[in-house]
Amino acid sequence: MLAIRRAKQMEQGIQYWLSSNNEQGQNRGIAFMTLTMGHNPADSAEKLAHAISKARTALTTGGEYRDRKRGDRYNFQIAGIISRIEVTWSQRHGYHFHLHLLLMIDRPLTASDLVNLQARFHHRWQKALAKEGVEADIRQSDIRPVDDFDDASQVLLSQYLNKTAPWNVAKEMTMETRKTGHTKRSWSYFELLTALCTDASTNKQWFPLRKGEIVTWDRPNHLIVSNQTTGEIIAERSMYGKNQLWRVIHELEAVMKGMRPYRVSNKPRTQDSQLDRAWSAFLRNSHGLETNDADTVSKRTGVGEVIGYISPSEWMTNYANHPENIIRTVRADAHI
Incomplete structure (x- = not known):
């Protein structure tokens, strides 16, 4: 990492x-x-x-x-x-x-x-x-x-x-999401993503975006997938309960890109x-x-210092289009 x-x-x-x-x-x-x-x-x-x-x-x-x-x-x-x-x-x-x-x-x-x-x-x-x-x-x-x-x-x-410092990473990955569910007072992006991916009731709502597609939430419980260039609506989905937390993930992904x-x-x-x-x-x-x-x-200098690196193309091919690989990776890292 x-x-x-x-x-x-x-x-x-x-x-x-x-x-x-x-x-x-x-x-x-x-x-x-x-x-x-x-x-x-x-x-x-x-x-x-x-x-x-x-x-x-x-x-x-x-x-x-x-x-x-x-x-x-x-x-x-x-x-x-x-x-x-x-x-x-x-x-x-x-x-x-x-x-x-x-x-x-x-x-x-x-x-x-x-x-x-x-x-x-x-x-x-x-x-x-x-x-x-x-x-x-x-x-x-x-x-x-x-x-x-x-x-x-x-x-x-x-x-x-x-x-994510070495002295804290193992504890952070295993404690909050397993013991407190989705009621944690505040979440970082990766804490919330981990919680959603390791929860059987929410990880089913993950879906990959094709090139040029964006997600917008027009209501707290409703999202739209559209073509960024033409504005054409590709899909719509209603989200209830804990699944509405995916809105936070989508919004943070959008602003952190640039x-x-x-x-x-x-x-x-x-x-x-x-x-x-x-x-x-x-x-x-x-x-x-x-x-x-x-x-x-x-330029890594030693075995084990960098655990792994996912290139943009690899992310799309092996992970974004196959969310089960993301969930499997998160579970492995969290020892779940």
């Missing part, structure tokens, strides 16, 4: 960063920040996904971050940032998009740094979201230091990769500054954290 590979790379990078010194011989620090956004059950996944993408970009563009005299990067000595958009869904509150950030600070991290970083990042976050008609309350955001890669830090950072949930600051083109040299060293010691998914698979 690529997420497990990412988590391993991150672990290597964090351990290097926390055990190394900057060019002045000082310890380095890491700030773990979570930024949230207001939402209600009526907000669509499309609206919230668009808003959070815009807000994330606004955090590190412009003079407030990049200016060499007044910008946050230089004032706080931020070598680089790793970010991930995460989304959960609940029956009561709807979609909850939020952003996790790891800020790699090339100097000792102080309590004052944490307060000021949160305030300045949240200011840009709030301003960008307001342009999209979304509110953000700093009281719902959080920032804390990562001092050591101990058990507490592992629990904290496992949230960052959507609970999104990059996981983002790492670019590798510096030059080594002209201390921050650029520090970030290059971090990436070097994380062994490929900045590479895309395909490159991560092709």
Whole structure:
């Protein structure tokens, strides 16, 4: 699983960063920040996904971050940032998009740094979201230091990769869906998909889409499959009870196609500054954290580090058109 590979790379990078010194011989620090956004059950996944993408970009563009005299990067000595958009869904509150950030600070991290970083990042976050008609309350955001890669830090950072870090994956795959059914308070995409695929009453409603087809829900209990180009209706289906949860899967699949949930600051083109040299060293010691998914698979360094990779064509041929293979794979991974 690529997420497990990412988590391993991150672990290597964090351990290097926390055990190394900057060019002045000082310890380095890491700030773990979570930024949230207001939402209600009526907000669509499309609206919230668009808003959070815009807000994330606004955090590190412009003079407030990049200016060499007044910008946050230089004032706080931020070598680089790793970010991930995460989304959960609940029956009561709807979609909850939020952003996790790891800020790699090339100097000792102080309590004052944490307060000021949160305030300045949240200011840009709030301003960008307001342009999209979304509110953000700093009281719902959080920032804390990562001092050591101990058990507490592992629990904290496992949230960052959507609970797919190596130290959590087995527990997450086997506990929630088996013990609580569909009543879990909030679900990530893969938690909900696993629950639906391993439930005999809901996995029968899975169906593959042919090229150019899309799913829309015109009512809470009714979906339409149509041709994206012509608008021709291919099929209709009524969904009741737990089967209505497939709507969440369909909506998240649609909005996540054009999104990059996981983002790492670019590798510096030059080594002209201390921050650029520090970030290059971090990436070097994380062994490929900045590479895309395909490159991560092709550059794997050890047996068992990457469990498997499904290409787009293989997904359509062997999985999307044969949902029983998806269900069989999920059951095997969850030891059900």
